[in-house]
Amino acid sequence: xxxxxxxxxxxxxxxxxxxxxxxxxxxxxxxxxxxxxxxxxxxxxxxxxxxxxxxxxxxxxxxxxxxxxxxxxxxxxxxxxxxxxxxxxxxxxxxxxxxxxxxxxxxxxxxxxxxxxxxxxxxxxxxxxxxxxxxxxxxxxxxxxxxxxxxxxxxxxxx
Numbered sequence: 001x002x003x004x005x006x007x008x009x010x011x012x013x014x015x016x017x018x019x020x021x022x023x024x025x026x027x028x029x030x031x032x033x034x035x036x037x038x039x040x041x042x043x044x045x046x047x048x049x050x051x052x053x054x055x056x057x058x059x060x061x062x063x064x065x066x067x068x069x070x071x072x073x074x075x076x077x078x079x080x081x082x083x084x085x086x087x088x089x090x091x092x093x094x095x096x097x098x099x100x101x102x103x104x105x106x107x108x109x110x111x112x113x114x115x116x117x118x119x120x121x122x123x124x125x126x127x128x129x130x131x132x133x134x135x136x137x138x139x140x141x142x143x144x145x146x147x148x149x150x151x152x153x154x155x156x157x158x159x
Contacts, residue, residue, distance in 0.1 A: 001049070002047070002049045002134050002135065002136055003049060003134070003135055003136075003137070003138055003140075003141040003158050003159070004046075004047050004049045004050040004132055004133065004134050004135075004141075004158065004159040005132070005133045005134075005135060005141050005144045005145055005148070005156065005157070005158055005159075006050070006116065006117060006120070006130060006131065006132050006133075006155075006156065006157060006158075006159060007130070007131045007145075007148040007153035007155070007156035008120050008123060008128055008129070008130050008131075008153060008154045008155045008156070009128060009129050009130075009131065009152065009153055009154065010127070010128050010154055011129075011152075012038070012127065012129050014151070014152055015036060015129035015131055016036070016129075018034075018131065018148065018151050018153075019034045019036055019131055022034045022131075022133060022144070032133050032135065032144075033047075033133065033134055034131055034132070034133050035047070035131070035132045035133075036129055036130070036131055037124060037129070037130040037131075037132065038124060038129050038130075039124055039125065040121070040124055040125065041113055041117060041118070041120075041121040041124055041130065043111040043112055043113045044111055046111070046113055046117070046132060047132060047134040049134060049159060050113060050114055050117060050132055050134075050159045051111045051112060051113055051114065052111075052112050052113075052114060053105075053111045053112075056105055056111075056112070057101075057102065057105035057106075059105075060101045060102075060104045060105040061097070061098055061101030061102055061105065062101070063101065064096075064097035064098065064100045064101030064104065065093075065094055065097030065098055065101060066097065067093075067097060068092075068093035068094065068096040068097035068100070069089075069090050069093035069094050069097060070093070071089075071093055072086075072088075072089030072090050072091070072092050072093025072094075072096075073086050073089050073090055073093070074089070075089050076088060076089030076090070077089070114159045116157055116159060117130070117132075117159065120155060128154070131148075138158075141158045142158070145157065145158060
């Protein structure tokens with residue numbers, strides 16, 4: 001599972017220098033994927049690990065499945081569709097609920113930034129710059145947080 005490191009810089013020039021330095025380094029010299037966020041925070045531009053998208057998908061799928069399973073039982077029990085019993089109603093309701101739940105979660109607006117990033121969002125409107133860096137290991141993330149603190153980040157952490 002990947003980890004997302006975030007850091008808020010009040011000075012855009014410092015943030016740009018840090019972004020450039022981190023983009024050049026990395027395992028094998030490939031550099032790190034550093035994303036700057038200025039003016040506003042758009043969850044669709046954040047790495048998936050920095051959002052609650054996966055949780056939202058599970059919630060909508062469960063709600064859709066339960067709703068349609070109940071509807072399927074009622075339709076089967078009332079014999080509204082000839083030859084369809086409650087068991088078939090549950091099965092069809094489950095399938096419908098999963099499909100509709102996943103489709104609903106994929107719609108715009110279901111990606112929401114995690115709480116630490118949402119707390120920093122108002123500072124972006126005041127001219128601060130938020131950097132997000134996705135890394136594969138926790139150890140690498142902690143090392144980058146220490147580096148960002150040394151470089152003058154006002155706030156930094158791991159999502």
